Structure formats: C-alpha cells, structure tokens
Amino acid sequence: xxxxxxxxxxxxxxxxxxxxxIDECIPTPNPSxxxxxxxxxxxxxxxxxxxxxxxxxxxxxxxxxxxxxxxxGLSANRVVLEGGAVLGxxxxxxxxxxxxxxxxxxGRVVIVGLSGKVVLDTKVEEGELFFxxxxxxxxxxxxxxxxxxxxxxxxxxxxxxxxxMTPDLTKSFKSKIANGSVIAPPSTG
Numbered sequence: 001x002x003x004x005x006x007x008x009x010x011x012x013x014x015x016x017x018x019x020x021x022i023d024e025c026i027p028t029p030n031p032s033x034x035x036x037x038x039x040x041x042x043x044x045x046x047x048x049x050x051x052x053x054x055x056x057x058x059x060x061x062x063x064x065x066x067x068x069x070x071x072x073g074l075s076a077n078r079v080v081l082e083g084g085a086v087l088g089x090x091x092x093x094x095x096x097x098x099x100x101x102x103x104x105x106x107g108r109v110v111i112v113g114l115s116g117k118v119v120l121d122t123k124v125e126e127g128e129l130f131f132x133x134x135x136x137x138x139x140x141x142x143x144x145x146x147x148x149x150x151x152x153x154x155x156x157x158x159x160x161x162x163x164x165m166t167p168d169l170t171k172s173f174k175s176k177i178a179n180g181s182v183i184a185p186p187s188t189g
Contacts, residue, residue, distance in 0.1 A: 041065050043078040055183040056081035081107065087183050088173065098132040100124075111136050116161060 022028065041061045048057040059078045063070020073096075079087060100109075102124050111120040111132055124130060156170045165173065 039066065039068065043076065046078075050183055052085075052183040054082055055085040056087070058087070058183065081105075081183070085183060097134055099129070100131070101129045102126050118164070 043059045043061055046059040046061070048059045050058040057080050060075060061069065062075040069075060081087065104126050106123060106125040109120065109122060109124050109130060110118060113119040113136060119136070120130075156167065160167065160170050
C-alpha cells in the first residue's frame with residue numbers, strides 16, 4: 001500500500017468493526033469441509049460421554065476433538081438433566097475457572113468454598129451465566145469419577161462435613177463415583 005491508501009484505511013474506522021453485515025448480492029466463498037471438521041463440533045449430536053437412564057446426558061468437546069481447543073486450553077461440556085436429576089460434584093485439580101450458561105430450563109447450583117462452607121446455593125434459570133472460581137467444588141454437573149476422582153479418594157467423614165451429606169447419601173455417592181456415574185436420576189422413594 002502507498003501512503004495515501006494507508007492513511008485512507010486508518011481514517012476509515014469501519015475497518016475496526018468485528019461484525020460486518022455483508023450485502024446479500026456480494027458473493028462469499030463456501031466453507032471447505034476440511035475446515036469445518038477442524039473448527040466445528042456439534043455437541044447436540046455428539047455421542048454422550050455419560051448417559052444415565054432417567055437422569056441425563058453429558059457430552060464434551062476438548063482438544064481431542066478440535067486441536068485448537070487444546071492449544072488455547074479450553075473445553076466445553078453440554079449437560080442435559082431430566083427433572084429432579086442431579087449431577088455429582090465437579091472438582092478440578094488444575095487452576096481452571098468454569099463458566100456455565102443455562103440454555104434452557106432451570107435448576108439449582110451449589111458451590112462450596114475452600115473451607116468446605118457453601119458460598120453459593122441458588123436457583124439458575126434459562127439465559128443466566130455463572131462462574132465457579134479456581135479449586136471450588138460445585139454440585140450440578142461433573143466429570144469427576146473413577147480412580148482419578150478426588151471424591152473417590154475423600155474419606156466419608158470429609159465428604160459428609162464438606163458437602164453436608166448424610167452417611168447414607170455419602171455411601172451412595174461414593175459407589176456411583178467409583179462406577180464412573182456422575183448423573184443420578186431422581187429418587188423414586
């Protein structure tokens with residue numbers, strides 16, 4: 001570019017817009033299928049990581065599905081719960097902050113602070129967004145389970161004290177975590 005063209009571009013602030021509406025008569029290139037495969041992942045159609053009858057489903061997308069996510073350190077989960085179902089607690093051992101958006105329906109979120117005291121216990125509704133600070137456990141959904149789970153390793157007395165659980169609920173919870181189940185359907189009793 002010459003100096004005149006550069007000055008015109010700098011003075012024209014419309015080039016700073018992040019979203020631009022393009023007139024329908026302007027031809028645009030069709031996205032290539034190979035580019036779509038590298039950058040698009042449909043969580044609605046994905047095979048669930050967890051599928052519990054009468055409980056719900058959990059689907060995930062990570063750097064394994066889209067390389068770019070791994071490079072920037074992001075992942076996404078889609079959780080669909082049936083009425084009355086509960087997801088086991090999430091506790092990340094890394095320093096990630098979790099951001100959650102309620103797309104449909106409503107529910108309840110409980111976030112436990114570092115001292116084991118509840119710092120948030122609230123109803124969440126469609127369109128609401130909330131975040132969970134680093135290292136804070138939350139009850140509404142989760143990926144923890146199996147041998148690598150902090151919940152499996154925790155003693156029953158610690159779980160009962162930190163999450164205000166009864167001994168019976170603790171026993172049931174630990175058995176489900178040991179089996180890798182993070183979604184509990186509503187009780188029938």
